[in-house]
Amino acid sequence: MIIKPTLLLDTQKCKTNIAKMYAKASRHNVVLRPHFKTHQSLEIGQWFKDVGVSKITVSSLEMADYFADEWNDITVAFPINILEIDTINKLAEKITLNILIESKETVSFLNNNLKNKVNFLIKINIGNNRAGLLPSNIQQIEDIIKASETSDMLEFIGFLGHAGHTYKCKDKASVIETHNKAKHNIVSLKEKFKAQYPNIIASYGDTPSCSIAEDFSGIDEIRPGNYVFYDLMQYQIGACNIEDIAVAMACPIVAIHKDINEMVIYGGGIHFSKDQLKDAQLRTIYGRIAQKKDKTWGNLIPNMYVKGLSQEHGVIKVPEPKIDNYNIGDTLIILPVHSCMTANLMKSYLTSEDTNIKMFNPSN
Amino acid sequence: MIIKPTLLLDTQKCKTNIAKMYAKASRHNVVLRPHFKTHQSLEIGQWFKDVGVSKITVSSLEMADYFADEWNDITVAFPINILEIDTINKLAEKITLNILIESKETVSFLNNNLKNKVNFLIKINIGNNRAGLLPSNIQQIEDIIKASETSDMLEFIGFLGHAGHTYKCKDKASVIETHNKAKHNIVSLKEKFKAQYPNIIASYGDTPSCSIAEDFSGIDEIRPGNYVFYDLMQYQIGACNIEDIAVAMACPIVAIHKDINEMVIYGGGIHFSKDQLKDAQLRTIYGRIAQKKDKTWGNLIPNMYVKGLSQEHGVIKVPEPKIDNYNIGDTLIILPVHSCMTANLMKSYLTSEDTNIKMFNPSN
Numbered sequence: 001m002i003i004k005p006t007l008l009l010d011t012q013k014c015k016t017n018i019a020k021m022y023a024k025a026s027r028h029n030v031v032l033r034p035h036f037k038t039h040q041s042l043e044i045g046q047w048f049k050d051v052g053v054s055k056i057t058v059s060s061l062e063m064a065d066y067f068a069d070e071w072n073d074i075t076v077a078f079p080i081n082i083l084e085i086d087t088i089n090k091l092a093e094k095i096t097l098n099i100l101i102e103s104k105e106t107v108s109f110l111n112n113n114l115k116n117k118v119n120f121l122i123k124i125n126i127g128n129n130r131a132g133l134l135p136s137n138i139q140q141i142e143d144i145i146k147a148s149e150t151s152d153m154l155e156f157i158g159f160l161g162h163a164g165h166t167y168k169c170k171d172k173a174s175v176i177e178t179h180n181k182a183k184h185n186i187v188s189l190k191e192k193f194k195a196q197y198p199n200i201i202a203s204y205g206d207t208p209s210c211s212i213a214e215d216f217s218g219i220d221e222i223r224p225g226n227y228v229f230y231d232l233m234q235y236q237i238g239a240c241n242i243e244d245i246a247v248a249m250a251c252p253i254v255a256i257h258k259d260i261n262e263m264v265i266y267g268g269g270i271h272f273s274k275d276q277l278k279d280a281q282l283r284t285i286y287g288r289i290a291q292k293k294d295k296t297w298g299n300l301i302p303n304m305y306v307k308g309l310s311q312e313h314g315v316i317k318v319p320e321p322k323i324d325n326y327n328i329g330d331t332l333i334i335l336p337v338h339s340c341m342t343a344n345l346m347k348s349y350l351t352s353e354d355t356n357i358k359m360f361n362p363s364n
Numbered sequence: 365m366i367i368k369p370t371l372l373l374d375t376q377k378c379k380t381n382i383a384k385m386y387a388k389a390s391r392h393n394v395v396l397r398p399h400f401k402t403h404q405s406l407e408i409g410q411w412f413k414d415v416g417v418s419k420i421t422v423s424s425l426e427m428a429d430y431f432a433d434e435w436n437d438i439t440v441a442f443p444i445n446i447l448e449i450d451t452i453n454k455l456a457e458k459i460t461l462n463i464l465i466e467s468k469e470t471v472s473f474l475n476n477n478l479k480n481k482v483n484f485l486i487k488i489n490i491g492n493n494r495a496g497l498l499p500s501n502i503q504q505i506e507d508i509i510k511a512s513e514t515s516d517m518l519e520f521i522g523f524l525g526h527a528g529h530t531y532k533c534k535d536k537a538s539v540i541e542t543h544n545k546a547k548h549n550i551v552s553l554k555e556k557f558k559a560q561y562p563n564i565i566a567s568y569g570d571t572p573s574c575s576i577a578e579d580f581s582g583i584d585e586i587r588p589g590n591y592v593f594y595d596l597m598q599y600q601i602g603a604c605n606i607e608d609i610a611v612a613m614a615c616p617i618v619a620i621h622k623d624i625n626e627m628v629i630y631g632g633g634i635h636f637s638k639d640q641l642k643d644a645q646l647r648t649i650y651g652r653i654a655q656k657k658d659k660t661w662g663n664l665i666p667n668m669y670v671k672g673l674s675q676e677h678g679v680i681k682v683p684e685p686k687i688d689n690y691n692i693g694d695t696l697i698i699l700p701v702h703s704c705m706t707a708n709l710m711k712s713y714l715t716s717e718d719t720n721i722k723m724f725n726p727s728n
Contacts, residue, residue: 003447059676079618082693083367131628254443264495266445312423329446347727363711
């Protein structure tokens with residue numbers, strides 16, 4: 001029985017998402033190296049192995065360390081943190097470790113401190129403007145590659161870009177436009193260096209592009225992650241349908257305010273995170289309520305949504321005639337705005353088969 | 365040595381904050397029942413005992429259960445979740461448990477299911493419009509009290525309000541105006557019921573009001589919590605000075621982009637939370653950088669701030685001439701926007717005396 005905020009996982013929806021992306025990657029002849037920062041679970045990772053995935057992406061060295069128990073080819077898609085050199089050396093002894101570099105300084109440090117061979121990709125800013133070198137910055141790119149050649153420990157294997165700016169798109173057409181530009185940026189860079197380094201790859205990916213686009217020419221590897229669960233943000237972008245969303249929060253109702261058509265749930269920022277979106281009516285939304293359906297859920301309830309979150313409270317806006325349907329002690333099923341952040345906070349899943357799945361938990 | 369995102373705690377600043385609020389409560393002759401949802405730590409709780417605090421507030425029954433090892437008078441300042449009746453009964457056997465009620469339905473359920481005596485306060489909406497009954501809703505308030513009198517297990521002890529809308533204030537004058545109205549709401553309600561229930565209290569509190577206001581007439585108890593650490597949000601409201609902020613994140617620099625005067629740190633939404641504020645120049649700020657100073661930190665560095673956060677990345681805007689001062693592998697000291705949410709994510713503190721302090725961790 002659910003008595004407090006609980007993260008539900010619809011196993012069937014999740015496995016369908018996993019299978020569909022693998023089939024799409026195969027159809028386009030690109031390697032799927034899914035990002036595991038969304039689900040952060042060895043057990044869910046097994047479902048990817050079941051369809052044929054053999055290489056993964058993570059967002060930190062400590063997450064790589066967790067997954068290294070069962071995966072032997074891991075890319076840490078984050079500018080490498082040289083302060084964690086001990087973890088890098090430990091991992092590189094055990095698995096094929098691929099890291100991101102974007103400066104000569106990092107190369108020199110690693111040349112002096114690596115004890116085992118590490119592959120590296122140069123992180124390229126393909127339009128997201130968060131991390132990476134601009135593709136026009138050929139001099140710096142060449143300097144990094146040359147510096148790495150003075151050591152036997154660093155192997156240049158290609159370029160990596162993340163088109164995270166697709167998250168700002170509001171429809172499929174703009175995702176495709178963003179994707180085409182971002183893809184061009186990384187593919188043309190790879191082409192430029194290919195004569196000299198024939199084995200290099202272009203690693204690309206984000207869930208909106210990989211879900212919506214159908215042109216991956218020149219790309220060798222994609223790294224979407226969120227698609228394992230999807231969420232309301234992806235739905236708004238056009239990357240999924242509501243019925244593809246594979247996780248939801250179950251939260252008890254603790255107060256009902258009929259005078260203002262609102263309810264309070266036990267479920268706040270420490271459960272959902274405070275990611276939000278604006279819906280078509282420009283309302284700020286922290287989650288949408290779905291209909292209950294056996295051990296899982298059905299359609300969204302129109303005009304019912306999470307209008308605010310504080311540390312442990314959520315405030316639900318309820319359409320007027322509906323509020324009489326609810327009682328204190330009922331649980332609501334709420335689809336999250338950003339499933340990566342919600343899963344990271346909840347640290348475990350209750351599946352539609354009533355089993356518990358644990359996640360990576362660095363505070364343990 | 366700090367190698368990854370770490371939450372620093374300046375013990376001296378923290379103890380000063382704890383002592384100052386206790387002295388203020390004593391001066392105003394109100395009981396201080398601090399909210400422990402900010403620090404969530406038995407060890408830091410001891411510092412409150414040291415100055416004379418004997419009663420506390422928490423935000424969930426599971427947090428009450430954690431603190432019940434060392435505290436025997438705990439208020440759960442959240443509309444009681446009847447689904448957790450087993451935890452309520454277990455706690456009520458061990459400590460003086462005070463809960464919040466705002467409906468007759470909850471009273472009936474508790475009348476039928478409580479095994480031990482529990483005190484309750486009626487949650488009043490004193491202007492924050494999140495939870496609670498309006499103070500004008502006398503009929504519903506009377507119904508709740510009467511319903512509780514049919515059982516020996518529920519004891520009505522007063523009214524509780526939270527002026528959380530002070531968080532929307534941008535200066536001290538508006539905090540005082542908000543405080544005066546909110547205080548009037550709860551005090552006048554208590555006065556109305558005092559003839560019939562002479563021992564009831566008015567419990568009030570939020571960090572901005574309790575830090576800034578000097579009129580607590582009619583209030584019996586205050587429950588501020590954030591003041592143990594303060595943060596940039598409290599600074600912007602006018603509730604603290606920068607030098608009162610007792611926690612900061614230490615985050616390694618992983619990339620430096622001199623062309624755009626930005627740096628990338630290891631430290632993202634899973635460390636800081638995504639709480640943000642708009643500064644005087646209307647820039648969106650997720651954290652401010654402070655000067656390093658031995659084991660703690662000094663003033664803010666002007667015009668240097670966290671401009672964006674994703675799951676593990678933070679992007680730092682750096683004033684142009686300063687960027688040459690930084691190297692990959694340096695750590696930055698960053699004051700958080702909302703210390704409650706940051707502490708909740710980080711789950712432990714590294715003190716200025718180089719000790720580790722653990723926190724409540726429900727996922728363990």
